Amino acid sequence: MTTSITYEGQLRCTAVHNQSKTSIETDAPTDNKGKGERFSPTDLVCTALGTCILTTMAIRANDMGIELKGTTVDVQKHMSTEPPRRIVKIDVSVFFPASHFEEKDMATLERIGNNCPVAKSLHPEIAQDIKYVWGQ
Numbered sequence: 001m002t003t004s005i006t007y008e009g010q011l012r013c014t015a016v017h018n019q020s021k022t023s024i025e026t027d028a029p030t031d032n033k034g035k036g037e038r039f040s041p042t043d044l045v046c047t048a049l050g051t052c053i054l055t056t057m058a059i060r061a062n063d064m065g066i067e068l069k070g071t072t073v074d075v076q077k078h079m080s081t082e083p084p085r086r087i088v089k090i091d092v093s094v095f096f097p098a099s100h101f102e103e104k105d106m107a108t109l110e111r112i113g114n115n116c117p118v119a120k121s122l123h124p125e126i127a128q129d130i131k132y133v134w135g136q
Contacts, residue, residue, distance in 0.1 A: 012038065032085065042077060045122075046090045050075040052118035053092060053130065060112045066105060070097040089127040099135025106134060 005015045011028035028034025050073040061068045078089035
């Protein structure tokens with residue numbers, strides 16, 4: 001088992017990563033009866049995409065002898081306006097602090113990011129708009 005989750009009441013849950021014993025809390029968003037004081041479950045889905053892109057790229061970059069430290073990712077979630085409530089689009093912008101990348105390395109890293117496990121696990125109806133900004 002990867003995670004153990006407990007409902008804490010008031011639309012909040014605590015999830016414990018069983019291997020490391022670290023925890024995160026979730027809250028329902030303000031537009032769905034929550035306080036919005038924590039990540040919502042759908043926020044975590046979008047966050048998982050951003051962190052998966054960056055993590056898989058870093059794994060490959062390490063193999064290539066490239067340092068990605070300082071790279072940042074911005075994620076924007078778009079929810080449906082019609083029932084059923086669901087994520088319809090995720091915008092991801094990846095900002096690389098250094099501009100010394102070769103074209104072939106940029107292409108490789110973008111291919112890795114676009115094909116990370118979370119990107120490939122999301123339903124095909126969820127649009128993924130992933131942009132890479134080199135040298136910011």
